[in-house]
Amino acid sequence: VTASEIVHTARFRVRYAETDQMGVVYHANYLVWCEIGRTELIRSLGPSYASLERDGILLAVSDASLRFHAPARYDDQIAVETRVESVRSRSLTFAYLISREEGESRQRLVSATTTLVALDPSSRPRSLPAAVLALFGNPSPAHHA
Amino acid sequence: VTASEIVHTARFRVRYAETDQMGVVYHANYLVWCEIGRTELIRSLGPSYASLERDGILLAVSDASLRFHAPARYDDQIAVETRVESVRSRSLTFAYLISREEGESRQRLVSATTTLVALDPSSRPRSLPAAVLALFGNPSPAHHA
Amino acid sequence: VTASEIVHTARFRVRYAETDQMGVVYHANYLVWCEIGRTELIRSLGPSYASLERDGILLAVSDASLRFHAPARYDDQIAVETRVESVRSRSLTFAYLISREEGESRQRLVSATTTLVALDPSSRPRSLPAAVLALFGNPSPAHHA
Amino acid sequence: VTASEIVHTARFRVRYAETDQMGVVYHANYLVWCEIGRTELIRSLGPSYASLERDGILLAVSDASLRFHAPARYDDQIAVETRVESVRSRSLTFAYLISREEGESRQRLVSATTTLVALDPSSRPRSLPAAVLALFGNPSPAHHA
Numbered sequence: 001v002t003a004s005e006i007v008h009t010a011r012f013r014v015r016y017a018e019t020d021q022m023g024v025v026y027h028a029n030y031l032v033w034c035e036i037g038r039t040e041l042i043r044s045l046g047p048s049y050a051s052l053e054r055d056g057i058l059l060a061v062s063d064a065s066l067r068f069h070a071p072a073r074y075d076d077q078i079a080v081e082t083r084v085e086s087v088r089s090r091s092l093t094f095a096y097l098i099s100r101e102e103g104e105s106r107q108r109l110v111s112a113t114t115t116l117v118a119l120d121p122s123s124r125p126r127s128l129p130a131a132v133l134a135l136f137g138n139p140s141p142a143h144h145a
Numbered sequence: 146v147t148a149s150e151i152v153h154t155a156r157f158r159v160r161y162a163e164t165d166q167m168g169v170v171y172h173a174n175y176l177v178w179c180e181i182g183r184t185e186l187i188r189s190l191g192p193s194y195a196s197l198e199r200d201g202i203l204l205a206v207s208d209a210s211l212r213f214h215a216p217a218r219y220d221d222q223i224a225v226e227t228r229v230e231s232v233r234s235r236s237l238t239f240a241y242l243i244s245r246e247e248g249e250s251r252q253r254l255v256s257a258t259t260t261l262v263a264l265d266p267s268s269r270p271r272s273l274p275a276a277v278l279a280l281f282g283n284p285s286p287a288h289h290a
Numbered sequence: 291v292t293a294s295e296i297v298h299t300a301r302f303r304v305r306y307a308e309t310d311q312m313g314v315v316y317h318a319n320y321l322v323w324c325e326i327g328r329t330e331l332i333r334s335l336g337p338s339y340a341s342l343e344r345d346g347i348l349l350a351v352s353d354a355s356l357r358f359h360a361p362a363r364y365d366d367q368i369a370v371e372t373r374v375e376s377v378r379s380r381s382l383t384f385a386y387l388i389s390r391e392e393g394e395s396r397q398r399l400v401s402a403t404t405t406l407v408a409l410d411p412s413s414r415p416r417s418l419p420a421a422v423l424a425l426f427g428n429p430s431p432a433h434h435a
Numbered sequence: 436v437t438a439s440e441i442v443h444t445a446r447f448r449v450r451y452a453e454t455d456q457m458g459v460v461y462h463a464n465y466l467v468w469c470e471i472g473r474t475e476l477i478r479s480l481g482p483s484y485a486s487l488e489r490d491g492i493l494l495a496v497s498d499a500s501l502r503f504h505a506p507a508r509y510d511d512q513i514a515v516e517t518r519v520e521s522v523r524s525r526s527l528t529f530a531y532l533i534s535r536e537e538g539e540s541r542q543r544l545v546s547a548t549t550t551l552v553a554l555d556p557s558s559r560p561r562s563l564p565a566a567v568l569a570l571f572g573n574p575s576p577a578h579h580a
Contacts, residue, residue, distance in 0.1 A: 027495075161470050162470060173318045
């Protein structure tokens with residue numbers, strides 16, 4: 001597989017705590033939902049992100065960008081489609097499409113990307129092990145560093 | 146001094162992120178404000194809570210109770226009055242009165258208490274050192290355990 | 291049915307955003323989980339809480355108490371068992387048991403109760419309609435007011 | 436004045452609730468801090484954002500981008516320097532520089548921009564009134580639309 005084929009959809013409902021007085025989801029929460037999306041994508045590939053951390057591989061967000069198309073509302077059924085956009089020896093970029101689902105229809109709410117850099121438990125940059133890179137569809141990281 | 150005389154007031158404004166679609170502050174946030182209140186109370190006594198943690202003294206909430214009298218709203222000026230309610234060898238209880246301030250007037254919003262138990266960095270219960278107990282107005286913890 | 295028989299279990303995983311630097315779930319988040327528990331309990335009875343709000347019935351938390359037995363951790367599988375504890379003409383009390391599930395085993399993490407009062411869209415106290423009270427197992431609210 | 440000269444610095448300490456198990460501030464919280472920065476910038480110009488909302492002018496985030504240079508930690512003293520980057524008839528763009536302050540020194544943590552679009556209370560796009568545009572240093576919005 002190549003990175004571009006790796007995609008996973010996470011689903012959940014909007015919590016009351018996530019709304020604000022404009023009657024919609026407070027914008028910072030979409031970054032939390034992106035985190036759920038990539039956590040579930042990683043789990044779908046094999047290891048959990050929790051197990052990566054226990055193995056000394058921390059992924060810290062270094063860049064994020066979000067475009068807000070339409071607001072989510074309380075109790076909406078949300079789908080976060082997460083895609084591996086690029087794989088480098090020390091970082092991963094994910095793209096997200098957050099939608100509301102109602103029956104068969106799906107409305108686009110937010111599109112986003114985040115880049116995560118690999119850190120060791122002392123917060124120093126580190127390379128991703130070959131086994132981890134392979135999970136994300138990159139068998140030869142040296143060529144992409 | 147005795148515990149009951151130790152009191153400190155922290156002040157800040159309500160953040161937009163803290164509101165919900167009812168147009169008021171989401172109730173869980175008052176526990177965050179209690180944390181700000183006791184952090185600032187501890188700082189006023191000498192050490193910061195951050196420095197206590199670096200010294201291996203973690204305080205974890207074991208009990209909390211809150212009574213909600215009136216809602217806080219976005220941009221309100223909030224005062225959290227925190228009081229040391231009781232000091233034991235392994236735990237501390239704080240009482241909070243959260244109010245809205247407008248000029249000279251003050252409206253009571255929430256009253257709360259939390260009990261915190263002392264843990265070591267491995268999350269095992271531990272005793273509070275005499276120096277810490279003394280800060281909270283208790284020079285002879287053995288008599289109060 | 292009577293109130294005490296109404297119980298519902300909601301399940302989800304701990305989000306990274308919910309942890310704090312002690313390596314466990316920040317305590318205020320358990321109130322958010324209680325909200326998820328009662329939302330799903332209400333949905334299981336028929337109407338969603340979102341639809342109650344659209345009908346002009348807002349439920350605001352007036353009292354909360356929590357006892358923290360053991361901490362939840364990132365990625366834990368959580369179960370929130372919510373029970374209707376009492377039904378009055380203008381308020382409802384829910385009890386919660388929050389646990390970690392691992393295979394067949396279940397560890398108790400937090401027990402809590404919250405009381406919610408009924409408000410109209412102008413935030414004035416109101417009575418719960420008979421149809422709503424009946425949902426919660428109370429066909430004759432006048433006797434319990 | 437022109438937009439580029441309008442700048443304001445907000446200051447506060449990191450809350451425990453804002454940290455995560457990596458021991459640093461959870462990344463979504465920086466968007467909350469940006470909101471504090473622009474709220475305080477608007478207040479420094481005259482009206483509060485709360486009063487703008489009461490006048491029927493809602494500002495909703497349509498785009499956000501963040502670059503994370505170094506992590507904030509619990510109890511750090513934070514400065515959010517907010518700058519008006521561009522003013523259009525229906526939207527405003529703000530740039531933020533989030534730093535840690537220690538005595539005289541300041542370490543850059545996060546740089547960000549957000550664009551906000553003006554909505555009416557029914558969530559329809561609207562133009563910003565001339566009086567509001569003038570606040571942000573743009574006396575002739577028609578030329579910049």
